[in-house]
Amino acid sequence: MNQPLSNASKSEEASEGSSKKGDHDLVQRVQAGDSAAFRALYDKYHRRAFAVAMGVVKNEDDALDAVQNAFIKVHKNIHKFQGSSSFYTWLYRIVMNVSIDHVRRTSRRKTLDFDERALHEESEVAGDGALVPRVTDANPGKAALRRELGSAIQAALAELPEHHRAVIVLREIEGMSYEEMSEALEVPKGTIMSRLFHARKKMQVALAPYLSGEVVSED
């Protein structure tokens, strides 16, 4: 059972190397003003950036805003990117910072815009042009379970302190190594390991009713 876990991580390393080289080329082209290269970087990373943002903020629209702002920052600051770290750790650092900022701002004004959010959620149910349609599935029961699991994971993530949330999202959703997380979050590897351990523990407790295997299976 454990064999594939570590081997999977290592088998990804070869393709990561060429991917980093490809990113470096794209970054250089963006720095030279090539807008097609910027689009290529966006195409490559925006979904993963969105998933990371979703792990931090509370709804799709906020995650989309976070991704939007992150890519705007990337475009604005790409001339400062020296290539000493990989592009995607730099991108995820930006996505994480933008998302955490968003959560902080939202929590400060939570009381004020409660009514507005309630209205917004109603409009999402109505599906009025939101960029992310609700998850659909041919099997309504299964779709409901997945939605429930999604909500439970978001609720569990929301209960974590920001620094725990960041590591578990980057590790479990994005599959980043300790070294990459250390780079993206600018903390030592030992801190990453400790935060990850505690974050996992809390998530296990919060999601205990769902972690039976059947609910989480990927078809």
Next chain:
Amino acid sequence: MESPKTEEEKLQMFFDGELAPEEEASVRRSLEGSPEAAAQLREWEQLRAAMKSVATDWAGEIDSDALFARIENEISAPAVPIERLKLEQPALRVVPGGRERRVWGGVATGFAAAAAILLAVMAWPEPHLDPAPIVRGSQVLEADFGSNTGTIFEVEGGAGQSLAVIWIDDEEVGLP
């Protein structure tokens, strides 16, 4: 120098594929006699699978083009040049003051400015010998706005005279 790893740390590193091959082999061997560690690995694996599965749903249906269009709009929105912003400001003389005691400083200097206007009006010399039409006015040479900023306007009065008007801003502002 690296500190020795605890068993928990080793197990987590094993799970995350972060151990050196020889350590990995050692943990794998130890798992055979430790059902607790094996159970822990299973739970972590379930958690990972759940989070990955949900993240796939989260990212699966983004309208990528619409989102990119939003980004492009923001990026290509023409920035208003600073020079143009400056030109759009009325040609006012702003006299910045100190940075402390903003509110009371502003009130006090407001009174001082009003007094200065009054004095200036009263002190304006009366032309006795000039047969040309008499024009009165006021002029403020300088005002201390304390921690506030303010503006001294020169406006034309009904009789064509030059009048000084002092405006004190409510809040501190940066220098133009």
